[in-house]
Amino acid sequence: MGFDQYHEPPEELPAATRTFARLCASLTEEAEAIGWYEQRLALETDPEASAVMRDAMGEEYKHFSMNLEFLLRRNPTWREIAQGILFKAGDIVEHAEEAEAEALDEDGGAEGGYDGSLGIGGLRGAER
Amino acid sequence: MNHLLRSHAPISDVGWKLLDDEARERLTPALAARKTVDFSGPHGWDYAATNLGRIAKLDQPPAEGVTGLQRQVLAVVELRADFELSREELRDADRGAEDADLAALDDASRRIARAENVAVFHGWPGAITGISEASPHEPIPLGDAPDAYRRPVASAIERLLCDGITGPYAMALGREQFRLVVESAEHGGYPLLDHLRKILEGPIVWAPGVKGAVVVSLRGGDFQFESGQDLSIGYDSHDAEFVRLYLQESFSFHVVTPEAAVALTA
Numbered sequence: 473m474g475f476d477q478y479h480e481p482p483e484e485l486p487a488a489t490r491t492f493a494r495l496c497a498s499l500t501e502e503a504e505a506i507g508w509y510e511q512r513l514a515l516e517t518d519p520e521a522s523a524v525m526r527d528a529m530g531e532e533y534k535h536f537s538m539n540l541e542f543l544l545r546r547n548p549t550w551r552e553i554a555q556g557i558l559f560k561a562g563d564i565v566e567h568a569e570e571a572e573a574e575a576l577d578e579d580g581g582a583e584g585g586y587d588g589s590l591g592i593g594g595l596r597g598a599e600r
Numbered sequence: 601m602n603h604l605l606r607s608h609a610p611i612s613d614v615g616w617k618l619l620d621d622e623a624r625e626r627l628t629p630a631l632a633a634r635k636t637v638d639f640s641g642p643h644g645w646d647y648a649a650t651n652l653g654r655i656a657k658l659d660q661p662p663a664e665g666v667t668g669l670q671r672q673v674l675a676v677v678e679l680r681a682d683f684e685l686s687r688e689e690l691r692d693a694d695r696g697a698e699d700a701d702l703a704a705l706d707d708a709s710r711r712i713a714r715a716e717n718v719a720v721f722h723g724w725p726g727a728i729t730g731i732s733e734a735s736p737h738e739p740i741p742l743g744d745a746p747d748a749y750r751r752p753v754a755s756a757i758e759r760l761l762c763d764g765i766t767g768p769y770a771m772a773l774g775r776e777q778f779r780l781v782v783e784s785a786e787h788g789g790y791p792l793l794d795h796l797r798k799i800l801e802g803p804i805v806w807a808p809g810v811k812g813a814v815v816v817s818l819r820g821g822d823f824q825f826e827s828g829q830d831l832s833i834g835y836d837s838h839d840a841e842f843v844r845l846y847l848q849e850s851f852s853f854h855v856v857t858p859e860a861a862v863a864l865t866a
Contacts, residue, residue, distance in 0.1 A: 545641070548830075587642060588604045589830040590624045594639025595631055596818070 487597025492546055495539050502536035505529075548591050549575050603645055604834035609843055611835075615690045619833055622702050623709050623847060627831060630713035632807030633720035634825065636770045636816050637731075637853075641827030649673035650826050650852040676828045677727045679715050680848045681708035682836065687843055705833075705845075712831070712847045714809035720825065720853050721772060721810050731823060732814050732863035734855040739863040742812055746780035747792060753799050756815040756862035763859045765817045768802035774810040777866060812866040822860035826852045 477497035482490060509529040516522045544551040556571020557564065601607050606616065641647070651673055658668035683704040693700040723730030732739070737759050740752045757769055773781060781804065784792040796804055802818050816823065828850035836844040855861075 548642070587644060587829060587832065588602055588606055588834070589642060589832040590620055590627070592624060592627060592631065592634070592831055593642070593827070594825075595628065595634040596636070596639065 488546070488593065488595065491597070492543065495542050499536060499539040499543065502532050502539060505532045506536060546591075546593055548587055548589055604832055604848075606833070606835055609835035609845070610687065610838055611690060611843065612694050614694050616833075618690075618693050618700065619685075619702070619705060619845070622705055623831070623833055626706050626709035627713050629806065630710065630717070630808050632717050632772045632805045632810065633853075634716075635803065635805045636772055636818065637720060637823035637825050638820055639825045639827065641851075642830040643826065643828050645829040645850065647676060647826075647828035647850070649675050650824075650854060652854070674852045674854055675727075676826070676850045676852045677719070677724065678848065678850045679712055679719075680846050681712040681715075682844065682846045683708035684842045684844045687838070687841060690843070705847075708847045710808065712849070716849070716851075717772070717807050717809035720823075721807065721814050728853050729855055730853075731816060731855060731861045734858040735861045735863055736859055737862045739812075739865045742777065742864045742866055746777070746784040749777075749781060749792065750795055750799060752864050753796055753815065756864060757799065759862055760815070760817060760860065765822075765857070765860045766819050767800070768818045769800045769815055770802045770805055770818050771796065771800055771813055771815045771864075772805045772807035772810050773813045774866065775806070775808055777813055778804075778806045813864040814861055815864065816861040817857075819860075822855075822857035824854045824856060826854070828852075 477493045478485065478490070479493075485493070506529060509525050509532065513522055513525055513529070516525065540554075544554055552575040553568070553571045556574065557567045560567055609616075611619070651671070654672040655669040656672055658670050661668040685704055686701065689697075689700045689702075718724070719728045719730065721731050723733045737756075740755050740759075742749055742752050753771065757767070760767075760769065781792050781796065793804060800815070807814075829848065831847060831849045834846050834848055836846055838844060
């Protein structure tokens, strides 16, 4: 079994970082699956097959969204930037630049994020 | 800017990073409750209560022919530990000093971590029911000899199994008990810490503030810590010499399965 989601030696990583990496990998897989279904549906001519795949793609939307929400809850800075970009009309790049500037400025350039917290969160899996 | 008012403080970006890193480093080893219970959130500073899904009947409805019920919630509590730092020390840190005196922050970190542990494991009268006080199991004495700890730990697990509470299990150990366990070896030189870990099939956690020890199931769903504002450093005030800051968090804690833990008394 491979452990490709780790870029650094897993035994040196804190448990929370390993969990974060797993969910990042899962997010990537769901996004890939959405892309694949999009391509398959673009070519499929059998309406029944299309209906099945559209239903499956809905599952991938759900999985992707759950992964994303988990990751955003664990990373306040990412969450704040996402809040400035997602579900907003207008210029995406402009919103992104503003959100990034506000997120990093508000926290005084330090880590933490939209709420200024230390971002400690849950520590299950960490013994010391 | 949010309620922490961090940008009002006379502290540079470098200074804030130093303080946040220092607090994180000091808090993480001591936050034993977060290593043993389910954590959700952070839900934000404005998060005020946890839904318990229960109701209370209301007498005397406002009009005839109707009944009234009131939802029961668990109110979020706030913990705050104030501290004061020398502005001169922070200025030196900006100049590159690597030995800035942050002892007051370290002390505040210890205080708030200890308070969180005590609230979760032993309770906070009028605010939180702790794990050990909710447990229906008779507390088991640990005894004086740490090399005999395996027996009460095994007894605790057996009691949990009797109630259908599966593992793995974790043990939160008070400071003195942790020290005794770490320094003890059994006959033959086998470290007691490793033996206890094998019995628990889970971690042994250093838990400042815990009296004795508490064995809990890690299967999930039994103990819920809901974070509103996660631990943060906020700004209070300053003068020419000192800046007054505070560590703060808001949370609720709910014991869902009281029988999923056993207290071990010192």
